[in-house]
Amino acid sequence: MSEEPLFDPSLKKRKKKQVAFSEDPLGADADPTTPAPTTIDNVTTNGDTVDMGPTTMHEQMMQNVSIDDDASKVDEYPMLVDLKKKKKKKDIPMDLPEEESGTSTPISAPAGAEDLDFSDLKKKKKTSKKKAALDMEAFEKELNEAKAKEGDGEDVDGAPIDEIDEAELGEDPFARGAEVPSVDAGGEAWLSSDRDYTYAELLRRFYAQLHASNPALLNTAGKRHTLAPPQLMREGNKKTVFANVADICKRMHRQPEHTIQFMFAELGTTGSIDGSGRLVIRGKFSQAQIENVLRRYIVEYVTCKTCKSPDTLLVKENRIFFVACESCGSRRSVNAIKTGFQAQVGRRSKNKTG
């Protein structure tokens, strides 16, 4: 009885965290931090191997391969080819599991979050691309580390859990020749040895089997739910007109009133709908700001927390709103929209109560 509600929230929260915070509230503030490491990484990883040359990942890969060729490390070569192959079909979740689990989650999470985003916005795209680049960078660095380890250590067999991926990708060269196909097939590496399987391996196995048995999942991942970007105009000096509210609400399958109420509560302002169905908001707001608010609305009131699908219905029962998912059938209550404390702004004489 009491188990369920207590257990549920934490689960939900985990998921929400992955979706939401990669690019959500104050994404503008968070953004500068993520690209910054990329450049630094670029310098460091390239600094010793390549000079500033490559800009795209493919070029970089090519250069890396060529360098390795020059060094005539035939051993590393198959691995790199593998990697290249992976990169080409990068957006298919199927081979995500082949990368290390640490990187695979961040890649998949933003993809989920972007599902119903304003994908025609360049900024978003750029960040996601950068993120992917960052992941690749990290992955590559790890590869290099693994190489280095092989170079001097030679035996990384008894690697601890956090290094398990490196150990798997670059175990000792003799074993790997035989192991490569098995890793590709889904990686039941623990069958050959007497060690225990790790979580990462099991996860990989799960995803491999999942996608093998229902390939439909791959197709739906490609199908994005997109929304038109909000069209904002300034009306006079103090008002903003949000032209396509009705359209956006319709696409989200939400009552415009609910969306508008949420927006007003979040923005801490008021407004009205004019004759032609446009929303007039008091205050100056930019498109990015409204978009942020909408994004938060979608995360909170539109997407299903369980399956992340936006095919949901919002129903009100006994003054409580419930979101029922159309695709997975889950149902959860959502918070009522509350404005909260509003500070006194403007002249007191205009305010009847004050």
Next chain:
Amino acid sequence: MNVQNLATFDPFADEGEAVNTQDVGSQQNYIHIRIQQRNGRKTLTTLQGLPKEYDAKKLLKAFKKEFACNGTLVDDEEAGQVIQLQGDQRTKILNFLVEEGLPKNTIKVHGF
């Protein structure tokens, strides 16, 4: 979905996120950081729902010093004591509170 209206003690109260004890509609225990537009490009930041164990007055003092802005303490009938600061201090407040050891999932930042 079972609604437990009569549950008095909730050990996961600060776990946030739709704990279904207490009446479902109310948002409990969150610290809300909001922003409000004033005239021109000026803004106000309000902090509502501070737990009782923190002294709002001292916190306000620390905020003012740290963020180099002015602010006041407002008493509201519903919201209780609300800290009100000049300018957009939302991220700064969030960082401050998190650094002081408040769990991040109890803090909600609103606004654009």
